[in-house]
Amino acid sequence: xxxxxxxxxxxxxxxxxxxxxxxxxxxxxxxxxxxxxxxxxxxxxxxxxxxxxxxxxxxxxxxxxxxxxxxxxxxxxxxxxxxxxxxxxxxxxxxxxxxxxxxxxxxxxxxxxxxxxxxxxxxxxxxxxxxxxxxxxxxxxxxxxxxxxxxxxxxxxxxxxxxxxxxxxxxxxxxxxxxxxxxxxxxxxxxxxxxxxxxxxxxxxxxxxxxxxxxxxxxxx
Ligand code: DX5
Ligand code: ZN
Numbered sequence: 001x002x003x004x005x006x007x008x009x010x011x012x013x014x015x016x017x018x019x020x021x022x023x024x025x026x027x028x029x030x031x032x033x034x035x036x037x038x039x040x041x042x043x044x045x046x047x048x049x050x051x052x053x054x055x056x057x058x059x060x061x062x063x064x065x066x067x068x069x070x071x072x073x074x075x076x077x078x079x080x081x082x083x084x085x086x087x088x089x090x091x092x093x094x095x096x097x098x099x100x101x102x103x104x105x106x107x108x109x110x111x112x113x114x115x116x117x118x119x120x121x122x123x124x125x126x127x128x129x130x131x132x133x134x135x136x137x138x139x140x141x142x143x144x145x146x147x148x149x150x151x152x153x154x155x156x157x158x159x160x161x162x163x164x165x166x167x168x169x170x171x172x173x174x175x176x177x178x179x180x181x182x183x184x185x186x187x188x189x190x191x192x193x194x195x196x197x198x199x200x201x202x203x204x205x206x207x208x209x210x211x212x213x214x215x216x217x218x219x220x221x
Pocket of ligand 1: 013014142145146178179181201
């Protein structure tokens with residue numbers, strides 16, 4: 001199958017936090033497909049960002065789906081709050097809790113799409129026996145915690161492996177990549193089978209007047 005243009009999910013981690021609503025509207029107007037929200041707890045990853053209240057405050061600013069990436073442990077006690085705040089996709093790391101399958105089912109029960117996120121060291125096999133319960137797969141091409149890191153080429157083979165696992169299901173499960181995505185690395189991700197790309201630095205660099213060109217450059221992959 002020929003690669004198709006990827007969905008672009010700007011990570012607000014690289015936005016101006018003092019003007020988040022405005023920044024969210026600006027990337028939507030610039031062609032963003034999803035808004036990627038990085039939630040960190042200072043425990044699962046060595047950084048602290050935002051919680052459900054910020055998702056709730058952002059929700060009325062955009063119509064595009066909010067793609068909430070939970071880098072928190074445990075995640076289960078907070079799923080309901082993020083869904084109530086307006087999260088459309090909620091993704092969790094398998095390492096965040098003892099029962100990944102139960103967590104995914106809970107996310108679906110709340111009415112959101114359920115995503116699984118792979119750290120660079122996490123084996124794709126962790127979802128092998130539960131593909132029916134997964135709505136999105138997110139491959140980290142950096143160690144989570146901070147924006148602005150360099151893309152790890154070692155993760156391209158994992159994207160290829162997950163592409164094959166998705167194709168075998170016959171379902172159109174989005175395969176998203178997060179970390180160090182630039183127009184250059186975007187091309188490699190799409191060639192390996194990615195259909196959605198998260199980008200912080202590569203979208204927000206240059207300020208609002210650059211967002212449309214930045215997004216187009218990533219999509220041109
Ligand atoms: C890191 C986050 C990423 C990050 C990407 O833990 O999950 O979404 O913001 O930032 P860039 O695109 O700058 O690598
Ligand atoms: Zn992320």
